[in-house]
Amino acid sequence: HATIVEELAKQLPSAPDAIVTCVGGGGLLMGILDGIDLVGWSGKTRVVFGETEGASSLAGSLKAGELITLPGVASVAKSLGALTVSRSVFERCRALGPELVRPFVMSDAAAVRACMRLANEHRLLVEPACGAALAAVTERSKKLEGCKTVVVEVCGGAITSLDLMAMWARDLGIQDS
Numbered sequence: 252h253a254t255i256v257e258e259l260a261k262q263l264p265s266a267p268d269a270i271v272t273c274v275g276g277g278g279l280l281m282g283i284l285d286g287i288d289l290v291g292w293s294g295k296t297r298v299v300f301g302e303t304e305g306a307s308s309l310a311g312s313l314k315a316g317e318l319i320t321l322p323g324v325a326s327v328a329k330s331l332g333a334l335t336v337s338r339s340v341f342e343r344c345r346a347l348g349p350e351l352v353r354p355f356v357m358s359d360a361a362a363v364r365a366c367m368r369l370a371n372e373h374r375l376l377v378e379p380a381c382g383a384a385l386a387a388v389t390e391r392s393k394k395l396e397g398c399k400t401v402v403v404e405v406c407g408g409a410i411t412s413l414d415l416m417a418m419w420a421r422d423l424g425i426q427d428s
Contacts, residue, residue, distance in 0.1 A: 252282020253289055259402060260290040267296055268398035271355075273383040273406070274300040274309050276333040277340030283404065284343055284352070299353045299394045301383030303362050306331040310354035312341050327359045327419050328379035330407060353394040355387040360423040365389045366416060367425065369405070378411040379419065 274280045287296055302310050305325030312319045324332035344352040362382035370376050
């Protein structure tokens with residue numbers, strides 16, 4: 252996943268202030284962190300990772316100061332469903348500290364609203380795991396305060412459909428926007 256950042260370095264005139272992604276087990280996040288090191292953006296680019304409230308194993312671990320194991324995944328964002336995040340990504344995030352790696356935890360409804368907004372505005376259908384990253388922007392997360400150039404890593408549409416999105420929206424009480 253480090254190649255995502257290498258591609259960004261070729262396309263952007265300078266380091267972005269932040270890269271936003273989602274996290275499940277930690278592989279994608281670790282790749283982005285490695286990519287930031289590879290292209291020389293360490294200390295310049297913060298990473299904000301999104302997790303839903305029912306799948307926030309990395310945010311919970313960072314808050315506790317140790318790896319935690321969730322009792323289960325209670326989220327529509329099933330591909331975020333790691334009961335325990337990888338030890339290596341947890342340790343890397345702790346070492347980088349909260350100035351460079353920041354969790355953003357939101358409700359399922361916020362993640363689904365972000366997915367619906369992307370579909371309505373850009374004609375892209377993604378799953379709620381991706382909505383967890385998008386929601387950091389659509390919900391105006393304070394984790395992005397002071398950032399002018401923000402890149403959102405948009406991934407994952409394999410486990411969604413229009414019917415599933417409509418069902419999630421209905422079940423979460425979201426009105427079509």
